[in-house]
Amino acid sequence: MEQHEIDEILNRPYSQELLARDVTRLAYVAKDGTPRNVPIAFTWNGSEIVMCTSRNAPKLAHLRENPMVALTIDTEVHPPKILLLRGRTELDVVDGIPDEYLQMNGSYEMTPEQRVEWEAEVRSLYDGMVRIVVTPTWAKLIDFETTLPSAVEELARRRAERQTA
Template sequence: MEPADVTEVLDRPLSRELLARDLTRLAYVATDGTPRNVPIGFSWNGTELVMCTAPNAPKLAALRTNPAVALTIDTEVHPPAILLIRGRAELDHVDAIPDEFLEANTTYTMTPEQRVEWEAGVRALYTDGMVRVVVTPTWAKLIDFETTLPSAVEELVRRQQERQQG
């Protein structure tokens, strides 16, 4: 997929809505060769998805070995809206709490007092800093089940139309 095609998908209004959500599902291959899929908070800066994790997270060893990842951001309504993204993870250890980690948690319902308490807890927990997992999308697909479908369903619809015409 060409970069301009990726940008076009990610710039659609529904994609922008999905990119403003708090959670994505990060899929990668673990060091034992088996697949993993974990929910993780993220923020979108306009060109990259940034996820933050503990420096001792098992996924980091796997991402160092094989940085290929797939991400899913979706809704819980019918029909669902689904944004699928592929890319490569770049790891960046920081000695503090990355702004993206704090930004990724801004839509949770918290009173100002709860937010202050939460941030204090985060800063006390991550004394060794965090690792930023940065993914620049190299492929993207938006599925809304109205204007776009999963490729297998698109194929079935095409076959059905051919049968009806023939």
């Protein structure tokens, strides 16, 4: 997929709404060859998805071995809006708490006092984290208004052909 095609999809209003959400589902392949899919908080910086995890997270060993991932960001209403992304991870080990981690957890409803307590707890727990950075190399938006899953698009095309035959 060409970069301009990815950018066109990511700049659509529905995509922008989805990229402003809190949680994505990160799919990757474990060392034993079986798939894994985990929900994880994220932030979008305009060109990359950034997720943060502890330095001892099991997924890191798998991502070092096979950095290719798929991400799903979706809604819980009907019809769903679904943004599917694929890309290659880059792992960035950092000391302290990455700004993105504090940003991505900033949309949960907390009072200012709860926020202070939460940040103090985070800073006391983690001496560092790993930023999992994904630059999309493929993107598809399914909004069930202008775009459908490819299999459903094919079925609709076949139905139209039968109706005109």
